Amino acid sequence: MNYASNDFENKARTEDHLLRWLKTHEACSTASLAQALGTTSEAVRQQLVKLVEQNLVVGELARTGVGRPKQLWHLTPLGHARFPDAHGQLTVQLIESVGDLFGADGVARLVEHRGAQQLARYQAALGSALSLAERAERLAELRSEEGYMARVARDGDDWLLIEDHCPICAAATACQQFCASELTQFQTLMAGWAQVTRETHLLAGGRRCVYRLQAPADDAA
Structure with a gap:
């Protein structure tokens, strides 16, 4: 079994699912993304770092209630452009x-x-x-x-x-x-x-x- 290939494919699927989730939902926290994708917050963070480097997603601090502001993620215009249109x-x-x-x-x-x-x-x-x-x-x-x-x-x-x-x-x-x-x-x-x-x-x-x-x-x- 080619574990390296499987690992790459799994990460690519996670990235695709993450982008699709952000496309179809409001700005999301790292924790909510992890829950939606059925993975860990650390795995989501690793993907987000790569997507930020590609200018596909951006994070902003927002206060959603009592306590410290949360980092919420959403697609950039370039991220939206990843999805087909006419x-x-x-x-x-x-x-x-x-x-x-x-x-x-x-x-x-x-x-x-x-x-x-x-x-x-x-x-x-x-x-x-x-x-x-x-x-x-x-x-x-x-x-x-x-x-x-x-x-x-x-x-x-x-x-x-x-x-x-x-x-x-x-x-x-x-x-x-x-x-x-x-x-x-x-x-x-x-x-x-x-x-x-x-x-x-x-x-x-x-x-x-x-x-x-x-x-x-x-x-x-």
Whole structure:
């Protein structure tokens, strides 16, 4: 018997059941999750630590009665996105409808409007960043909040913005203007700080999207 394989499968089932329980119930305590799943609180804690690291669940302190506040757990937007829905298909249908009604110019205006809204949000959040590293980290946080599972990594004198997931993949496949818009946004955000190029593209066969942030030679450190 392959005990290692069975242990992995059991943990995967526990994780799946935990996410499903949080999806269908109000915020839950560790103890209530353990009771619902028929396991120990320690086993649930171990799973929750992993899910927090993946930004699938988040805990918050809440007072539910007399005594100390309890840690209650609920799904993040990324956690909710783990469950299937038809938003991708609907988005593609809406883009096609805009094209049918208003032509290619209408689709372009739609993408431009979305891009302007995103850029304004990013600019407001990055305005206080004092270094390229801070700007890259903050942008990665914002993109992760949107479901892109973004992170940054140092590569010599450059920084890489790595996005391991694309929550708008269906829409971007139907209209790659979304991808062009996002690259333009990053270039605008980093103007004067770094030159931004896309090195790996999910829709071009890459496993993820990777953007290189190349600082001017005098600023590289």
